[in-house]
Amino acid sequence: MKITTINLKKKLFFKKSKFQKIEVYESENFGKSLFLDDIEQFSEADEIEYHDTMTKVPILIHGNPKKILIIGGGDGAIARECIKYNSVEKVDLCEIDEEVIFACKKYFPQMACSFGDPKVNLIIEDAKNFVKTTENKYDIILVDSTDPINQAVPLFKKDFYQDLKKILKKDGLLSCQVQTPAVNPLIAKNVYSDLYSTFEYLNFFFCTYVRAGLNENTLFSLSLNKEIKIPKDLEEYFDLENNGYKRAKNFLNKLNWMKK
Numbered sequence: 264m265k266i267t268t269i270n271l272k273k274k275l276f277f278k279k280s281k282f283q284k285i286e287v288y289e290s291e292n293f294g295k296s297l298f299l300d301d302i303e304q305f306s307e308a309d310e311i312e313y314h315d316t317m318t319k320v321p322i323l324i325h326g327n328p329k330k331i332l333i334i335g336g337g338d339g340a341i342a343r344e345c346i347k348y349n350s351v352e353k354v355d356l357c358e359i360d361e362e363v364i365f366a367c368k369k370y371f372p373q374m375a376c377s378f379g380d381p382k383v384n385l386i387i388e389d390a391k392n393f394v395k396t397t398e399n400k401y402d403i404i405l406v407d408s409t410d411p412i413n414q415a416v417p418l419f420k421k422d423f424y425q426d427l428k429k430i431l432k433k434d435g436l437l438s439c440q441v442q443t444p445a446v447n448p449l450i451a452k453n454v455y456s457d458l459y460s461t462f463e464y465l466n467f468f469f470c471t472y473v474r475a476g477l478n479e480n481t482l483f484s485l486s487l488n489k490e491i492k493i494p495k496d497l498e499e500y501f502d503l504e505n506n507g508y509k510r511a512k513n514f515l516n517k518l519n520w521m522k523k
Contacts, residue, residue: 265288265301266303267302269290271288271296272290275287282359282360285298286298292308293306297366310338312472313472314374315344320468320497321438325434325435330399331401331403332354332356332403332430340374342380343376346377346380346383390408394423401431401432403436403438404430408440419450437487463488
């Protein structure tokens with residue numbers, strides 16, 4: 264059974280890599296969609312909402328990022344959005360499964376086009392090992408991982424966040440996709456606590472897109488080593504109370520109270 268909110272018409276691609284099952288389907292109204300282990304990752308019609316938001320918010324808050332690390336993001340869309348900003352000089356993209364990249368180059372060239380840009384450096388490696396051993400330092404790190412199952416589980420652990428902190432520049436920031444923690448209180452408690460105990464500052468922002476007449480949201484964390492003020496033109500992305508994330512908001516308030 265596929266976990267998705269759209270109607271699927273036809274299977275276009277299937278491959279079992281050594282990490283996961285990769286499938287591409289044609290849908291009724293949303294174009295082609297990518298599935299990993301039966302969970303929809305994106306569709307052509309609304310992928311821009313996710314990828315634009317995850318990129319835009321951290322980049323505009325930072326103000327002048329030159330070097331960005333993307334963990335996951337094998338479809339190329341986060342990299343595509345990063346290189347739209349003039350300040351960005353280099354994007355390292357660390358993806359564990361090369362088969363995802365091959366599939367996206369064939370079926371989603373409008374996203375995978377970023378792999379042909381000289382600013383984008385593709386690294387095929389387990390991200391946990393890469394961040395532990397690299398000597399690079401980054402202005403922004405974007406963890407565009409799948410939800411915390413199978414090979415993605417280590418990317419939601421405290422030791423991984425601590426390794427990410429070591430490779431961030433002094434004023435760098437980290438943003439992670441935390442969709443499942445947002446709706447699973449047990450995972451949320453561990454993930455949010457680990458992020459907050461690693462960094463001085465933790466907040467959340469989200470993207471919203473409409474499917475079947477209903478709003479769907481994906482939640483992202485934002486972590487830094489200093490307190491920041493959210494720019495006025497980005498405040499709408501942080502209004503969790505009105506978008507179904509009261510658990511996340513309440514948990515954040517408790518953490519802030521404990522910190523004080």
